[in-house]
Amino acid sequence: MLTSTLLLLGASLGSVVASPLRRRQAPSQTPVVTDATYDGQCYYPKPDEDDFELDEYVGRWYQVAGTVAPFTAGCKCIFAEYSLNANGTVRVFNGCELDGQEITIEGTATAVNEDLGYGEDGVFRVQFPGQPEPECPGPNYIVQDIEQDDDDDDDDDDDDDDSNDGNFAIVQASNFSTLFLLSRQQNPPSSQIDAWLERARLLGTNMTDVIRIDQTNCQFT
Numbered sequence: 001m002l003t004s005t006l007l008l009l010g011a012s013l014g015s016v017v018a019s020p021l022r023r024r025q026a027p028s029q030t031p032v033v034t035d036a037t038y039d040g041q042c043y044y045p046k047p048d049e050d051d052f053e054l055d056e057y058v059g060r061w062y063q064v065a066g067t068v069a070p071f072t073a074g075c076k077c078i079f080a081e082y083s084l085n086a087n088g089t090v091r092v093f094n095g096c097e098l099d100g101q102e103i104t105i106e107g108t109a110t111a112v113n114e115d116l117g118y119g120e121d122g123v124f125r126v127q128f129p130g131q132p133e134p135e136c137p138g139p140n141y142i143v144q145d146i147e148q149d150d151d152d153d154d155d156d157d158d159d160d161d162d163s164n165d166g167n168f169a170i171v172q173a174s175n176f177s178t179l180f181l182l183s184r185q186q187n188p189p190s191s192q193i194d195a196w197l198e199r200a201r202l203l204g205t206n207m208t209d210v211i212r213i214d215q216t217n218c219q220f221t
Ligand SMILES: *[C@@H]1O[C@H](CO)[C@@H](O)[C@H](O)[C@H]1NC(C)=O
Pocket: 009, 010, 011, 012, 206, 207, 208, 209
């Protein structure tokens, strides 16, 4: 059985790299305490199950910030595109630009059954072909916080109209090991990215290795 635990995610809250325009305040000594699920092996963030809707989540997202990860090292213009497979899984199409070349990878995200106790919605196991199974038994892709503006069921795509701070998603991995800050807009205002990074920090992300992802002068997106 899963237990719900309060996870103390240390006091070392470093600054966000690659944001030279604004100096962050000195690291706070106040620890961040956030709710998590523990299955005896790994810790998992709680998903934003009230707001997550798979039908609305599909489509293209741009990664505007995140934890430095080996699989995206050196990449700019990182994007993720989600669509529904006929068998109920989600097709994951990721791409980025590295040294002027486009790199893409395709995988499958499978929703984790809510009966397993990791959350009702917004919890997935993402698997890419030829890569080892995730080490943790639970989800490796958890949507911790999401806000989308266009939830009126109007059909007109008024993409230029999103002036408030919606259209972001905070995605974390098992053990809070990798943050993906996703945005519907490729280059949202910097202040919005900062605000969402602060939400990610309060939700348990270790900010030490979090960087902004360059989404300018993209050749392929
Ligand atoms: C945050 O990450 C850094 C770098 O990986 C590590 O040195 C530090 O111990 C981590 N802090 C916490 C509270 O886990």
